[in-house]
Amino acid sequence: MNLRCHSMITVPDGVYEFLAAVPDGQYQLPRWVACDLQEDHREGHVGFLQSMGEAEETAWWLAWSGTAGEPTLIQLPYCCEDCSTADACLLPDGHPGRHSSQLITALDLTPGMRLPVYEPSPSR
Ligand SMILES: [Zn+2]
Ligand SMILES: [Zn+2]
Numbered sequence: 367m368n369l370r371c372h373s374m375i376t377v378p379d380g381v382y383e384f385l386a387a388v389p390d391g392q393y394q395l396p397r398w399v400a401c402d403l404q405e406d407h408r409e410g411h412v413g414f415l416q417s418m419g420e421a422e423e424t425a426w427w428l429a430w431s432g433t434a435g436e437p438t439l440i441q442l443p444y445c446c447e448d449c450s451t452a453d454a455c456l457l458p459d460g461h462p463g464r465h466s467s468q469l470i471t472a473l474d475l476t477p478g479m480r481l482p483v484y485e486p487s488p489s490r
Contacts, residue, residue, distance in 0.1 A: 368464045370471045371401035373411045375430050381439050385416050385426060392417045399428050400471075402456070404463030412458060415439075427458055 399413030
């Protein structure tokens with residue numbers, strides 16, 4: 367299995383406000399992002415933030431390191447311009463690891479964990 371990286375980060379207020387002011391954003395801005403790269407990648411983490419214009423040729427990404435420092439806002443084209451939409455890679459050009467369509471996001475469910483079940487409490 368090709369799992370996705372587990373790193374997550376809060377979007378800095380300055381980045382959020384900057385992107386909120388840029389016209390033509392295609393998506394609702396997130397307050398936090400998860401790394402979109404394959405797990406155990408070597409370079410810094412990269413998470414998708416916003417894509418501009420209907421053609422969506424380039425996108426804004428948040429880049430951060432696992433150790434220290436402020437996350438950085440970067441603008442990069444997507445990995446493959448000519449990919450068919452069905453398996454188009456949603457990672458920035460030049461990314462390490464597998465393409466996004468080959469990656470799996472794993473849910474961190476603890477073994478034995480159960481979803482809460484609604485049980486009406488007795489009214490008497
Ligand atoms: Zn990562
Ligand atoms: Zn790719």
